[in-house]
Amino acid sequence: MEVAVTTASKRREILQPKAMELAKEWGYTYVPRERHSIDKMLEDSDILVVVKATRVDLFKKGQKEAFYFHPSGSHLRALEIRRSGRDPLIKAANISPDDKIVDCTLGLGSDAIILSVATPKGQVIGLESVPYTANIVKHGLQTYESELDELTQAMRRITVQTYDYTEWLIEQPTNSQDIIYFDPMFHEQVASSNGINALRAFANGEALSEAAVLHAKRVARKRVVLKDSYHSPVFDHFGFEKIDRQASHIYGVIDCSEGSL
Ligand SMILES: C[S@@+](CC[C@H](N)C(=O)[O-])C[C@H]1O[C@@H](n2cnc3c(N)ncnc32)[C@H](O)[C@@H]1O
Structure with a gap:
């Protein structure tokens, strides 16, 4: 299962260090977001971890809804x-x-x-x-x-x-x-x-x-x-x-x- 980590497209420069740190900690590949859509990035990985300002989302190929932690x-x-x-x-x-x-x-x-x-x-x-x-x-x-x-x-x-x-x-x-x-x-x-x-x-x-x-x-x-x-x-x-x-x-x-x- 190929898992990649990237950032939200907004504020991506600010979020990049955190995304790189989590990718390293979890043993996944960090991929810069640039201007790509989530669907485009999911062409190269099965699971995409998207680091946002207030939470971290999981996306999967063919799956509309993201999974993220919330109490x-x-x-x-x-x-x-x-x-x-x-x-x-x-x-x-x-x-x-x-x-x-x-x-x-x-x-x-x-x-x-x-x-x-x-x-x-x-x-x-x-x-x-x-x-x-x-x-x-x-x-x-x-x-x-x-x-x-x-x-x-x-x-x-x-x-x-x-x-x-x-x-x-x-x-x-x-x-x-x-x-x-x-x-x-x-x-x-x-x-x-x-x-x-x-x-x-x-x-x-x-x-x-x-x-x-x-x-x-x-x-x-x-x-x-x-x-x-x-x-x-x-x-x-x-x-x-x-x-x-x-x-x-x-x-x-x-x-x-x-x-x-
Ligand atoms: C119905 S959910 C549990 C929901 C949880 N009680 C809560 O309050 O959020 C079941 C979870 O157990 C995990 N799971 C299923 N089989 C497992 C196993 N053999 N070992 C560890 N986790 C497992 C699933 O991946 C899933 O995330």
């Missing part, structure tokens, strides 16, 4: 947590402030941010198998300034690793994390979830594997949590108990704490 849904959820202390994912995962959590499917980072808001004394690791998506989201989590202090701090505490979750879980010691969370791509398009639809072209769409669930149960001290569509057969197949139905999805849990097996 989107997590902003409203953080406001609700501030108001009521409640969030369906925090409830499903039964989180304590010092929990060590692994979000195996980082995606846009929205759930990881909420998990981090709920664990100010803990740790959140976000795994993403698609390297350019992981890079963009990691960069966003490190640089985005939210007007909500707790959101900015939560973003900075997340550790992003470019990793396939099955490979990562296999390497972890038994009982070394508290909660393991999976949110694989739904196969049906969810109309209300624009961020996820933009992510779709830049995401790994594979289904949850036997090996991943087996090792997640070994690595988690407390719970393995899965988010999926309400009618997904995956819950029953792997023994997740469905617990909290939302408009577009439902959470399922496997309790791994002592005495639960």
Whole structure:
């Protein structure tokens, strides 16, 4: 997969050093923007990273919509947590402030941010198998300034690793994390979830594997949590108990704490 980094066409001289620095850090080729259109530049690379003044966009051949980091849904959820202390994912995962959590499917980072808001004394690791998506989201989590202090701090505490979750879980010691969370791509398009639809072209769409669930149960001290569509057969197949139905999805849990097996 050929990935190139360039700048927005406006203010390109000012943005050039940052684009060159990110290209070097991520191991991609820097290509000067000059007066070329995005479509023209995509004739020579599969993925184009465009560094703008306030964000970094990902473009793909044949794909109209760009993908970029934005805390989107997590902003409203953080406001609700501030108001009521409640969030369906925090409830499903039964989180304590010092929990060590692994979000195996980082995606846009929205759930990881909420998990981090709920664990100010803990740790959140976000795994993403698609390297350019992981890079963009990691960069966003490190640089985005939210007007909500707790959101900015939560973003900075997340550790992003470019990793396939099955490979990562296999390497972890038994009982070394508290909660393991999976949110694989739904196969049906969810109309209300624009961020996820933009992510779709830049995401790994594979289904949850036997090996991943087996090792997640070994690595988690407390719970393995899965988010999926309400009618997904995956819950029953792997023994997740469905617990909290939302408009577009439902959470399922496997309790791994002592005495639960
Ligand atoms: C539905 S999105 C997750 C959305 C995320 N929960 C959020 O709040 O933004 C699923 C993400 O998991 C990633 N993914 C899928 N399979 C993976 C794997 N085996 N290892 C790591 N990441 C994976 C996809 O590339 C995609 O970015």
